[in-house]
Amino acid sequence: MKQVKPTKKLLEKFKSYADTLIFEGYCTNADSVVTYNDGDSYALIADVNGDIKCCFKTDSAEFVLAVVSKLKLHYSKVEFSGVDPFVTNILRSSYDFVWETNCYLYVWNGKPLSYECKQEISPMSPNFAQKISDGTHYHAPIADILEVLRRHPSAAIYVDGKPVCWCLLHLEKSLGMLYTEPEHRRKGYALEVMTALCNMVIAKGDIPYAYIVCDNVASQNLAPKYNLERVRAADYFLVNFN
Numbered sequence: 001m002k003q004v005k006p007t008k009k010l011l012e013k014f015k016s017y018a019d020t021l022i023f024e025g026y027c028t029n030a031d032s033v034v035t036y037n038d039g040d041s042y043a044l045i046a047d048v049n050g051d052i053k054c055c056f057k058t059d060s061a062e063f064v065l066a067v068v069s070k071l072k073l074h075y076s077k078v079e080f081s082g083v084d085p086f087v088t089n090i091l092r093s094s095y096d097f098v099w100e101t102n103c104y105l106y107v108w109n110g111k112p113l114s115y116e117c118k119q120e121i122s123p124m125s126p127n128f129a130q131k132i133s134d135g136t137h138y139h140a141p142i143a144d145i146l147e148v149l150r151r152h153p154s155a156a157i158y159v160d161g162k163p164v165c166w167c168l169l170h171l172e173k174s175l176g177m178l179y180t181e182p183e184h185r186r187k188g189y190a191l192e193v194m195t196a197l198c199n200m201v202i203a204k205g206d207i208p209y210a211y212i213v214c215d216n217v218a219s220q221n222l223a224p225k226y227n228l229e230r231v232r233a234a235d236y237f238l239v240n241f242n
Contacts, residue, residue, distance in 0.1 A: 001038040001066050018107040018231045019057045021209045022082050025172030026053065029151060036067055043067040048171060049143070053081045064090050072241045079238045082211055088235040100237040103211040104220065106228040113195055113226050121196040124154040124166045131163065135179030147171065155197040157189050165189035167197050175210040178219065195226045
């Protein structure tokens with residue numbers, strides 16, 4: 001296993017595979033990253049405002065354990081992000097998880113989006129950061145929301161000057177934080193904002209992708225309408241090494 005620099009060539013490689021889109025997103029947006037490689041295996045360790053994230057693309061248990069041994073030397077807590085259940089099962093046998101969320105990875109299939117938005121789409125205003133946080137089941141930190149609104153595009157529908165449906169990009173450029181106010185549901189607004197945001201991402205030369213929680217059937221049913229296809233299961237969990 002060797003440490004490798006995230007060169008332009010390597011970033012393009014990361015963008016060419018569904019499993020490593022998250023790698024490219026962190027490389028271009030996190031405070032700092034370290035990447036490791038051994039054959040076809042890759043791992044990334046990202047520092048995001050002091051929180052340590054770790055991603056894997058591997059089918060080697062030996063590689064996973066080698067990376068984790070390095071993590072344990074420097075960090076007490078690490079969030080494993082979007083990893084294959086293969087990695088989850090390796091670590092579950094040795095460590096207690098503080099929390100765990102099971103998702104599916106959905107990735108744009110490369111085809112132009114056929115739906116045409118009928119509503120006026122606007123960026124989400126930072127003034128409504130608290131409303132965005134309240135719309136996430138994990139109560140996304142306000143500082144994180146303000147940061148992604150500064151860095152990335154967003155899409156929202158406003159009624160009487162207030163947002164009623166919106167979607168943002170996470171720091172690593174995955175689609176997320178989709179929410180529709182209860183009184184405005186069943187109007188097709190979610191499809192509107194998701195289509196608009198996907199088109200913005202595509203126009204920038206990036207690939208829309210999302211990690212959708214396994215029990216979020218509504219979002220899973222919506223994803224094919226803006227040409228996102230399920231790729232694999234993907235897990236998020238926090239490990240305390242102390």
